[in-house]
Amino acid sequence: MLKNKTNKVLDTKLDAVSIALKHSIKNLDSYTHVRGESLYVDDVNIRQGTFHAVVFDSPKAHGKIKSIDYSKAETLEGVERIFTYKDVPGENEIGGIIPDEPLFAEDEVHFWGMPIALIVAESEFIARKARSLIDIEIEDLPVITTAKEAKAMGSFINAPRSFSLGDTETAFADCDYVFEGETFSNGQEHLYIETQGAYAEPLENGNIKITSSTQGPTAVQKTIAKVLGVAMHKIEVDVTRLGGGFGGKEDQATPWAVMAALATHHLNQSVKLILNRHDDLRMTGKRHPYESNYKIGLSKDLKIIAYQTEFLQNSGAAADLSPAIAERTLFHATNSYYVPNVTTKVLSCKTNLPPNTAFRGFGGPQGMFVIESAIAKAANEIGVPTRKIQEANLLDENDTFSYGQIAKKVEAKNTWNSAKQLFNIESLEQEVEDFNKNNTSFKKGLAFMPITFGISFTNTPMNHARALVHIYLDGSVGISTAAVEMGQGVNTKMMQIAADVFSIPIEKIKIETTNTTRVANTSPSAASSTADLNGKATLMACKALVERLKTVASEDLNASENDITFKDEFIFINGKKSALTWTELISKAMLKRVALTENAHYATPEIHFDKTKEKGHPFAYHVYGTAITTTTIDCTRGTYEFDSVKIVHDYGKSMSEGIDLGQVEGALIQGIGWMTMEEIAYNKDGRLLSNALSTYKVPDIFSVPKIVEVIPVETEGNEMAILKSKAVGEPPLMYGIGAYFALQNAIKAFNPNYNLEFHAPMTPEKVLMGLYENTK
Ligand code: LUZ
Numbered sequence: 166m167l168k169n170k171t172n173k174v175l176d177t178k179l180d181a182v183s184i185a186l187k188h189s190i191k192n193l194d195s196y197t198h199v200r201g202e203s204l205y206v207d208d209v210n211i212r213q214g215t216f217h218a219v220v221f222d223s224p225k226a227h228g229k230i231k232s233i234d235y236s237k238a239e240t241l242e243g244v245e246r247i248f249t250y251k252d253v254p255g256e257n258e259i260g261g262i263i264p265d266e267p268l269f270a271e272d273e274v275h276f277w278g279m280p281i282a283l284i285v286a287e288s289e290f291i292a293r294k295a296r297s298l299i300d301i302e303i304e305d306l307p308v309i310t311t312a313k314e315a316k317a318m319g320s321f322i323n324a325p326r327s328f329s330l331g332d333t334e335t336a337f338a339d340c341d342y343v344f345e346g347e348t349f350s351n352g353q354e355h356l357y358i359e360t361q362g363a364y365a366e367p368l369e370n371g372n373i374k375i376t377s378s379t380q381g382p383t384a385v386q387k388t389i390a391k392v393l394g395v396a397m398h399k400i401e402v403d404v405t406r407l408g409g410g411f412g413g414k415e416d417q418a419t420p421w422a423v424m425a426a427l428a429t430h431h432l433n434q435s436v437k438l439i440l441n442r443h444d445d446l447r448m449t450g451k452r453h454p455y456e457s458n459y460k461i462g463l464s465k466d467l468k469i470i471a472y473q474t475e476f477l478q479n480s481g482a483a484a485d486l487s488p489a490i491a492e493r494t495l496f497h498a499t500n501s502y503y504v505p506n507v508t509t510k511v512l513s514c515k516t517n518l519p520p521n522t523a524f525r526g527f528g529g530p531q532g533m534f535v536i537e538s539a540i541a542k543a544a545n546e547i548g549v550p551t552r553k554i555q556e557a558n559l560l561d562e563n564d565t566f567s568y569g570q571i572a573k574k575v576e577a578k579n580t581w582n583s584a585k586q587l588f589n590i591e592s593l594e595q596e597v598e599d600f601n602k603n604n605t606s607f608k609k610g611l612a613f614m615p616i617t618f619g620i621s622f623t624n625t626p627m628n629h630a631r632a633l634v635h636i637y638l639d640g641s642v643g644i645s646t647a648a649v650e651m652g653q654g655v656n657t658k659m660m661q662i663a664a665d666v667f668s669i670p671i672e673k674i675k676i677e678t679t680n681t682t683r684v685a686n687t688s689p690s691a692a693s694s695t696a697d698l699n700g701k702a703t704l705m706a707c708k709a710l711v712e713r714l715k716t717v718a719s720e721d722l723n724a725s726e727n728d729i730t731f732k733d734e735f736i737f738i739n740g741k742k743s744a745l746t747w748t749e750l751i752s753k754a755m756l757k758r759v760a761l762t763e764n765a766h767y768a769t770p771e772i773h774f775d776k777t778k779e780k781g782h783p784f785a786y787h788v789y790g791t792a793i794t795t796t797t798i799d800c801t802r803g804t805y806e807f808d809s810v811k812i813v814h815d816y817g818k819s820m821s822e823g824i825d826l827g828q829v830e831g832a833l834i835q836g837i838g839w840m841t842m843e844e845i846a847y848n849k850d851g852r853l854l855s856n857a858l859s860t861y862k863v864p865d866i867f868s869v870p871k872i873v874e875v876i877p878v879e880t881e882g883n884e885m886a887i888l889k890s891k892a893v894g895e896p897p898l899m900y901g902i903g904a905y906f907a908l909q910n911a912i913k914a915f916n917p918n919y920n921l922e923f924h925a926p927m928t929p930e931k932v933l934m935g936l937y938e939n940t941k
């Protein structure tokens with residue numbers, strides 16, 4: 166990134182920061198982003214003599230390695246060394262949940278792009294050149310690319326999981342309507358702007374420091390220790406910030422950091438490994454494609470009485486996070502609806518694709534697409550608008566989820582009804598109807614999309630975080646947490662918390678890099694929970710410091726501790742400003758030898774889940790919302806635009822409205838992209854065809870809806886959320902599912918003979934075929 170630092174720039178930056186705090190709305194990182202001053206892995210100063218590395222990966226999706234000839238590559242001028250599994254001093258194993266993933270292939274390859282060796286050279290250019298000189302011979306083995314094929318062959322990652330509530334079998338018999346069908350939702354490329362990368366440097370005594378673009382510094386540390394066969398304390402992982410993660414760096418930032426560390430371990434020299442876009446697209450996993458079937462049963466009055474589904478998850482060649490993602494699919498299988506009889510089952514199918522991984526929503530969106538498809542199918546068959554069925558089944562207070570949690574402080578109906586009212590649904594629907602009556606070559610479609618998303622890592626033990634807060638002797642503050650800033654604005658939120666508790670300006674607060682030596686044994690920044698977990702820990706640490714400082718102030722001011730408050734950098738007694746300032750108080754505390762550092766630990770209370778019964782209370786709370794999407798399709802071309810997406814969203818009490826709005830808008834567009842235009846394609850041999858931005862299309866500024874309106878629903882917030890400000894990272898992605906059904910409704914308006922198919926993404930090609938199928 167370009168850097169242009171002058172004192173003048175720094176001054177204006179502080180002004181901008183102060184303004185931002187007053188409105189509590191802007192992501193404070195935006196100032197360094199637009200100036201190109203934000204530091205990513207590739208911007209970290211490197212030592213003289215640093216080597217550069219490139220990964221040599223499998224050119225086949227499945228096979229036995231017969232021979233590899235490295236001789237030409239090794240002898241190329243500037244090549245330092247090539248590392249393979251034979252150079253691993255500890256375990257050649259990086260699987261996080263299940264140990265089924267080698268760092269480097271040994272005698273077999275399991276996916277196209279699977280790492281086989283690391284080429285270390287004086288420059289990346291030389292390493293790349295060397296890679297092209299490696300000869301490999303692979304004997305082909307059968308390639309599985311789809312979940313269905315894997316199921317047929319009995320190829321699974323682990324045992325299936327199943328949730329159930331009520332008595333589904335019996336309930337179907339009592340239904341007035343029963344419908345069955347199949348759905349498919351494709352994968353999705355994360356396309357973080359910053360590709361995967363790491364920089365490793367040797368410290369004293371064989372210790373290694375790694376700067377990694379990871380959401381999970383502890384996972385990186387733990388895995389490096391395992392692969393190198395050293396204790397975790399010898400490995401320090403530092404994260405400055407990420408240029409996007411979206412789940413793609415929850416588990417899959419690890420291999421590159423391990424490889425760089427391995428090379429550093431052997432060479433006692435710094436090593437930098439940054440994937441270029443092509444390598445990243447080919448070697449990393451994506452959102453899981455799902456092939457699913459459903460059976461839905463309704464009563465005459467449109468109540469969903471029974472719902473059954475089998476989800477086939479295309480897990481790829483190794484477990485990665487697939488079991489946890491499969492679990493979340495089950496948690497969200499009924500979306501915002503109460504269904505009294507539910508049986509859901511998920512199979513993690515082992516294929517020869519790169520291991521698929523976490524992606525914003527973490528299996529939830531895949532589950533929700535299926536029930537929305539089932540409802541759309543039922544509505545079409547019965548001949549009622551889809552929204553009537555949706556509306557008749559929305560969750561209510563004290564309804565039970567299939568996993569046993571009782572729904573509390575439910576906002577499903579509230580957001581739904583607010584959306585109808587605030588956006589004047591009657592006139593919106595009338596507009597669509599009138600337009601469709603008056604136009605033959607363009608048609609409009611409208612769809613509702615309610616969302617309910619559970620907040621917490623579904624794996625209860627992961628729900629904890631720590632914060633280390635230092636007050637320096639001049640009154641400035643440094644905060645370390647486990648939170649990784651990846652553009653989501655968590656650093657701004659942490660600063661807001663400390664500024665609020667200490668009542669000092671935000672310029673006096675600094676958020677440190679995320680570092681395993683300052684905050685250890687952390688969960689990744691994921692599950693929309695980063696601000697909640699780390700924010701609560703930060704809040705606890707700051708409050709503990711304030712209590713300690715109140716004692717100092719009461720002694721100094723001869724006042725009762727209970728009467729002391731801190732406001733705008735002054736100490737107040739009984740609400741009256743004293744002469745004592747924050748900075749003076751800190752000096753006095755120093756002289757009295759009072760500790761100005763606090764380390765707090767937060768673990769989400771109340772949550773639990775029993776996997777043997779598949780019942781419990783896994784989520785701290787749920788986030789709710791409703792989106793209304795309107796689209797116009799061009800019936801000659803199959804192309805489309807989204808006229809508007811109007812959302813009523815449950816922020817709780819947003820602590821940073823600008824940041825939260827940014828999350829909703831970004832997630833929505835990402836969801837629309839997944840549902841409409843992003844098309845991952847592998848050929849039968851398991852080679853990624855959509856391996857560049859010429860063949861993989863993501864939404865650009867011209868494909869975003871013309872209007873995106875987001876209105877916060879009035880709620881009291883939730884105590885389990887940081888400052889009652891609910892988690893916002895993932896839930897709004899699922900508003901994008903509405904885009905699929907809006908398009909379908911538009912197609913139906915043109916072609917009444919259109920056979921509803923639930924096969925996402927709904928690309929313009931599919932729209933075009935739908936428009937003219939079963940017509941003369
Ligand atoms: N990661 C994880 C997640 O390990 N567990 C989760 O429950 C989760 N949920 C959403 C996103 N990432």
Ligand code: MOS
Binds near residue numbers: 411690895
């Ligand atoms: Mo995630 S899908 O890394 O919250």
